[in-house]
Amino acid sequence: xxxxxxxxxxxxxxxxxxxxxxxxxxxxxxxxxxxxxxxxxxxxxxxxxxxxxxxxxxxxxxxxxxxxxxxxxxxxxxxxxxxxxxxxxxxxxxxxxxxxxxxxxxxxxxxxxxxx
Amino acid sequence: xxxxxxxxxxxxxxxxxxxxxxxxxxxxxxxxxxxxxxxxxxxxxxxxxxxxxxxxxxxxxxxxxxxxxxxxxxxxxxxxxxxxxxxxxxxxxxxxxxxxxxxxxxxxxxxxxxxxxx
Numbered sequence: 001x002x003x004x005x006x007x008x009x010x011x012x013x014x015x016x017x018x019x020x021x022x023x024x025x026x027x028x029x030x031x032x033x034x035x036x037x038x039x040x041x042x043x044x045x046x047x048x049x050x051x052x053x054x055x056x057x058x059x060x061x062x063x064x065x066x067x068x069x070x071x072x073x074x075x076x077x078x079x080x081x082x083x084x085x086x087x088x089x090x091x092x093x094x095x096x097x098x099x100x101x102x103x104x105x106x107x108x109x110x111x112x113x114x115x116x
Numbered sequence: 117x118x119x120x121x122x123x124x125x126x127x128x129x130x131x132x133x134x135x136x137x138x139x140x141x142x143x144x145x146x147x148x149x150x151x152x153x154x155x156x157x158x159x160x161x162x163x164x165x166x167x168x169x170x171x172x173x174x175x176x177x178x179x180x181x182x183x184x185x186x187x188x189x190x191x192x193x194x195x196x197x198x199x200x201x202x203x204x205x206x207x208x209x210x211x212x213x214x215x216x217x218x219x220x221x222x223x224x225x226x227x228x229x230x231x232x233x234x
Contacts, residue, residue: 042224042225042226043161043222043224045222056221088159092161102168102213104163105163105222107161107162109158109159112159
């Protein structure tokens with residue numbers, strides 16, 4: 001079982017809906033990440049939180065809004081998404097804050113998002 | 117610029133065969149880290165190994181082994197006596213040392229899909 005838990009596992013939403021993806025880890029990790037993965041492609045980094053502060057935003061459209069309520073939780077708020085946003089969204093965490101390249105990232109199972 | 121190349125898009129083997137997944141990387145840093153991840157159909161990326169640039173010792177873990185060669189900028193992964201459960205997409209990734217900014221972010225290769233048939 002993964003130590004990074006993501007909910008929901010599947011989500012279907014219309015383009016006008018508002019929904020949120022949730023991620024939780026209890027490993028005491030200080031960095032948390034959101035990735036987007038299209039079929040047959042590697043994961044693409046979206047956001048990084050380090051010590052609960054947004055550290056990296058890889059030019060992600062504003063219809064994706066991350067939030068880190070505390071060191072164990074990471075949310076991704078979705079609004080007015082487009083069909084091309086359909087993908088697997090992966091959450092990950094690593095022990096130290098961002099910038100420590102030697103830290104392996106531990107991933108959740110992901111949320112499969114479909115935009116109608 | 118950093119780059120990871122996994123030239124093999126798909127590999128298909130029969131159970132019990134040995135298989136090697138290739139990974140070639142590019143970086144200008146002298147200190148960097150290399151990783152392999154496994155992604156089964158369920159979606160989760162499973163961390164397999166980390167190797168730092170100063171440690172060229174090969175590593176073996178059960179049926180898995182890794183061959184790191186700085187001279188050829190390669191970090192290849194071999195599965196011995198493959199099993200159906202090894203079927204997955206395998207990603208090689210590079211991370212550079214440093215503090216702040218984008219250092220430490222994972223640069224992924226495009227992945228190699230391994231199918232092990234019974």
